[in-house]
Amino acid sequence: MTYLFWAFAVVWVGLFAYLYRLVQRSLRLEREIDALSERSRDGAPPSGVGG
Amino acid sequence: MLLALAGAFVYAQQEVVMGDIQRIFYVHLPLAWVGFVAFGHACWAGVRYLQTGRRGWDIASASAAEIGVLFATLVIVTGSLWARPVWGTWWTWDPQLVTYLILWLIYVGYLVLRAAAGDDPRQARFAAVFAIVGFVDVPLVWLSARYLRALSPVVFTTHSIGLAPSMAWSLLGGLVAWSLLYVVLVRARLRLGLLEVRVQALADEGG
Numbered sequence: 633m634t635y636l637f638w639a640f641a642v643v644w645v646g647l648f649a650y651l652y653r654l655v656q657r658s659l660r661l662e663r664e665i666d667a668l669s670e671r672s673r674d675g676a677p678p679s680g681v682g683g
Numbered sequence: 684m685l686l687a688l689a690g691a692f693v694y695a696q697q698e699v700v701m702g703d704i705q706r707i708f709y710v711h712l713p714l715a716w717v718g719f720v721a722f723g724h725a726c727w728a729g730v731r732y733l734q735t736g737r738r739g740w741d742i743a744s745a746s747a748a749e750i751g752v753l754f755a756t757l758v759i760v761t762g763s764l765w766a767r768p769v770w771g772t773w774w775t776w777d778p779q780l781v782t783y784l785i786l787w788l789i790y791v792g793y794l795v796l797r798a799a800a801g802d803d804p805r806q807a808r809f810a811a812v813f814a815i816v817g818f819v820d821v822p823l824v825w826l827s828a829r830y831l832r833a834l835s836p837v838v839f840t841t842h843s844i845g846l847a848p849s850m851a852w853s854l855l856g857g858l859v860a861w862s863l864l865y866v867v868l869v870r871a872r873l874r875l876g877l878l879e880v881r882v883q884a885l886a887d888e889g890g
Contacts, residue, residue: 635767
């Protein structure tokens with residue numbers, strides 16, 4: 633039963649870790665878009681964005 | 684997915700020889716199947732990228748390969764956790780396991796290449812060729828299980844599915860659930876990749 637538990641646990645941890653990574657990337661992208669729109673509102677060129 | 688889990692833990696009857704440990708099969712085989720589909724998708728998108736040169740296909744290939752590597756990693760780990768109590772070892776140099784490990788290494792290499800390529804179309808083309816050539820290993824994994832005295836059980840034959848009905852339905856539930864999850868994941872990853880390219884282009888445009 634221990635092996636069975638760990639097999640399913642590893643699958644779900646792996647899946648959630650990947651989803652977490654996707655969410656982090658998407659939040660970073662959101663911040664970049666915010667910075668771009670802020671700069672375009674101010675009339676300044678959107679330089680230095682994109683990490 | 685809940686139905687698939689219920690099928691694996693409640694509905695499927697206990698296997699006589701291996702007992703409960705055999706229930707790993709209901710996640711192991713669907714993950715392997717979806718991994719193959721993902722690598723096929725990466726290969727197809729690589730072909731389309733070479734044909735059209737459109738960045739979208741390159742991102743689709745990278746997205747599919749990324750999820751394929753995730754699933755293949757989980758296949759290796761769950762397979763190891765299954766092998767330990769059944770075969771008495773975490774790993775054995777069985778032809779099917781070796782060809783699968785090679786497949787995993789090829790696509791990990793592809794992801795490293797793809798990450799290094801960035802916006803360079805020449806390197807992206809090279810990565811696409813890598814994705815296409817890598818897919819050649821998929822039929823080798825499949826065939827090695829059948830013709831090279833592999834240790835993994837062959838479930839599907841041309842005549843029948845070697846499973847009791849409750850086991851077959853549970854496996855089918857897992858295959859459907861993980862395939863649908865792949866579609867959701869690859870769409871989300873592709874959308875993110877395309878957005879990243881657009882934002883980068885806008886940022887570059889502004890200097």
